[in-house]
Amino acid sequence: MKTVKVRMLKNIISIILNLIFSFIVLSFVIFMISHLAPGDPLYSIYGESAEKISPLQRQKIITSMGLDKPLIYQYKSWIYGFIHGNLGVSFKYNIQVSDIIKKAFCNTMFLAVITIISIILFSIGLGLLCAIKENSIIDKVINKIGTFFYCIPGFWLGLIAILIFSVNLKILPSSGVYDIGYEGNLTNRLKHMILPWFVVFIGHLGYYTNFVRDKVLEELNEDYIMAAKARGLSQFRILSSHVLRNILPSYMNLICVSIYHLISGSLVVEAIFTYPGLGKFVFESAKFHDYPLLMGVVIVTGMIVIFANLLADIFNHVLDPRINKG
Known part of the structure; x- marks a missing residue:
């Protein structure tokens, strides 16, 4: 037992070191790409008036912003600031990037x-139902509907949802987080989240449902299931105590690894519904070449993905002790 715990601890330390290395690589690549990409960073501050700035004024502004220094030096300064909790000041909004990200991060993570x-709960329930009712009408209908919505682009589904529920039926809001005067009202916030949630939820549900269905069918064909049935165990007991327990590590690993797809899908949906999350600032910072803000939002979303992979590894070690016996 002690050897297993030591091995697990070593694995977790190795994962954390990989996390740090991944962050350094991610931040360096994003920093270089964002600064080397064509565009005028002064556009984020002065808009179209940036074209009228004289070369001498432009040079003074760029020097005051520290953009005239070598990129390696700029990256070193950014890393130093990041370690001390300072992500810089947004060119466009002229406020601390950390303040912008804090609010946007909360909105994105809430959604x-x-x-x-909801995807975890519904996909497990529907996956089990499809496996139990294999090749039945219920199984075929759920699979067809799931595949249909999975193949529809999120932005297109979002526009259709706005057209139906906001423009025609006028029963759901199409943008924002709250109605004016209802700031802080949870019911009003949830009402604004219905359409963004639905678009991301329905677009991914079918994929995870099919994964659960296939895994359950594989487990039901194993010899230990036959033995469990011979011992007189009920179907509910077999599914809950044996099948789900065995497929849970691979399912949670899939969820954690797929966080990138879920988050990226949420960012696109946020832009469609003008939901004030990280997605809004990803597009705005890239459009206006707001380097500090772009670095901040991309690093935060990247760290979410890296942290999700870390969770996937931890889940594997905790839920599947066989990994620690190697």
């Missing part, structure tokens, strides 16, 4: 967490 939890 993402609710979506992921």
Whole structure:
């Protein structure tokens, strides 16, 4: 037992070291790409008036912003600031990037967490139902509907949802987080989240449902299931105590590894519904070449993905002790 715990601890330390290395590589690549990409960073501050700035004024502004220094030096300064909790000041908004990201991150995670939890619950339930009713009408209908929505682009589905529920039926809001005067009202916030949540949820549900269905069918064909049935165990007991327990590590690993797809899908949906999350600032910072803000939002979303992979590894070690016996 002690050897297993030591081995697990070593594995977790190795994962954390990989996390740090991944962050350094990610931040360096994003920093270089964003600064080397064509475009005028002064556009984020002065808009179209940036074209009228004289070369001498332009040079003074660029020097004051520290953009005239070598990129390696700029990256070193950014890393130093990041370690001390300083992500710089947004060129466009002229406020601390950390303040912008803090609020946007909370909005994005609020939507993402609710979506992921609902996908987990519904996909496991529907996957089990499809496996139990294999090749039945219920199984075929759920698979067809899931495949249909999975193949529809999120932005197109979002526009259709706005057209139906906001423009024609006028029963759901198409943008924002709250109605004017209802700031802080949870019911009003949830009402604004229905359409963004639905688009991400319905677009990914079919994929995870099919994964659960296939895994359950594989487990039901194993010899230990036959033995369990011979011992007189009920179907509910077999599914809950044996099948789900065995497929849970691979399922949670898939969820964690797929966080990138769920988050990226949420970012696109946020842009469609003008939801004030990280997605809005990803597009705005890239459009206006707001380097500090772009670095901040991309690093945060990248760290979410890296952290999700870390969770996947930890889940594997905790839920599947066989990994630690190697």
